[in-house]
């Protein structure tokens with residue numbers, strides 16, 4: 001789908017641009033984002049979920065240009081902090097199309113969201129219900145809310161990114177009755193309008209069985225609410241989480257497949273419970289932003305460790321991609337600035353940080369003649385890489401360069417040493 005091509009001389013182009021020229025103009029490391037790719041994915045989700053709502057999960061990656069693209073493509077936006085909300089608003093996103101998330105929103109976050117006029121707040125605790133109701137009342141508005149429920153699903157993904165089993169911080173449990181109690185409390189409050197229920201089971205999921213269980217339990221709770229209160233809530237949101245291919249071993253589903261499966265399950269369960277089918281929404285982050293971007297690095301030191309492997313150091317590392325160190329994530333990597341006939345050698349691509357866990361790609365085969373000045377690219381770094389980037393070791397964060405139709409433009413600029421020093425006011 002992307003506009004990447006490899007010419008006969010081995011040089012990769014993206015959107016018609018030679019990676020060597022991109023490196024020359026914008027420096028390395030750099031996140032190279034293919035605007036057409038991200039727009040196509042937005043369209044694919046929008047088309048697949050026609051009749052439902054798609055909220056792009058801004059935590060995967062957010063900047064003003066991206067907010068504009070997703071708004072133009074007809075998607076809504078999920079934000080999970082006042083900072084993400086600020087980016088969305090400054091890019092002119094219609095607040096009515098914003099959903100505000102978070103397990104520990106402060107009174108200030110809630111006031112900010114209500115003053116901005118966000119379309120929906122996903123409430124995550126009893127305290128928050130009271131806080132949102134209070135703030136809405138003070139501002140003389142009726143705030144639309146959904147309740148984040150925990151459905152007790154073990155999603156088969158890394159522990160830190162699974163979110164719907166019982167022993168974790170998010171949501172109100174269906175099993176112990178807290179979700180039903182939250183609904184009772186909200187229905188009594190005149191300043192809140194309960195739109196529905198929200199469930200997010202985790203991230204980088206390939207197996208849709210978890211979504212099926214989640215949909216079933218959410219619909220069962222809708223039926224229980226109808227039986228108890230005589231009201232049918234109009235919406236359910238089944239969250240994000242669809243996995244993407246990081247290496248050729250991954251075989252992700254298409255949005256159209258997941259849409260068909262989710263809509264079928266919801267319809268079937270509603271029919272069984274004699275409920276009207278609620279409006280469905282989903283919140284893909286990674287599946288939209290992830291595949292759109294690769295990180296371009298320049299190779300520096302190469303060390304061959306006899307009998308072990310070759311360590312290929314690049315000019316970035318865990319500060320621009322923490323996912324390998326944090327989740328044991330797997331990435332691919334390839335030489336993109338020339339062709340090579342040299343033997344493939346077992347390599348580990350590492351960064352420039354003072355830490356041996358600073359690994360970008362744990363195991364990869366790279367040509368034995370790789371050396372300083374070569375450019376390598378790590379694909380699928382559009383989600384949770386720039387957004388989780390740090391300044392560890394006072395390394396400046398790379399720019400995001402958007403490419404389209406032979407043109408490149410910086411949408412997030414590279415940090416400078418001045419940026420680093422600006423906050424240090426002691």
Ligand code: LLP
Nearest residue numbers: 057200203204240241242283284285286384
């Ligand atoms: N909705 C909610 C309520 C979420 O918590 C998340 C992700 C999403 C949607 C989007 O999920 P996605 O479609 O992107 O899987 N930093 C981790 C991922 C954390 C995901 C947190 N929540 C990583 O790098 O894998």
